Amino acid sequence: MNREHQRFERQLNRLGRSLPGMDGPMRGLTAPGRGWLRAPMALLFIFGGFLGFLPVLGFWMIPVGIALLAIDIPGIRPIVARFLIRLQVSWRDWRARLPRPFRR
Template identity: 40%
Template sequence: MARSTGEQELRAAFRRLERDLPHRLASSLRWLRHPSSRWARLPAGIALIFGGIFSFLPILGVWMLPLGLMLLAADVPFLQRPMARFTHWIIDRVEGWRRKR
């Protein structure tokens, strides 16, 4: 079965994000992306979104919200394209910031 454009964009965004993450985090994210990990991915995505909402508390941060949405987007087609574009946009900004430093 052919993959939708949104799904392809999201996969590319995940791969790009994994390149910038430390190996341990990247391998965990890769495992969560695997189709057999769906029942772990959904609660993890919801927990990250919930943690992102409470980013004013110690340890929790705003970074949790987009990562949780990305994990949910793997299973929710209408989130795939917007989350892929948002991820590429954020990574572009971070890379630009790194080049300036």
């Protein structure tokens, strides 16, 4: 496993842990041999993310769907890993600027 692949795996695990209730399903979807399930789920996540203005769905679904696609498309793994890192840094910076009562 090369360095880029390890970086991608770390970011994918971190994404699963950071989304409430998604750690178990993410582990199940990322298991080897689940490509037949991963691709349709990734497309559903992406499509649902574009409908994020509706209740229940959210814009958070887009990066999850793209990350699931990257598992089976090795050429986009480094791009997705960098994107996930930037997303996490931006989220952390945004939350740091919130007033104290709104932080966890």
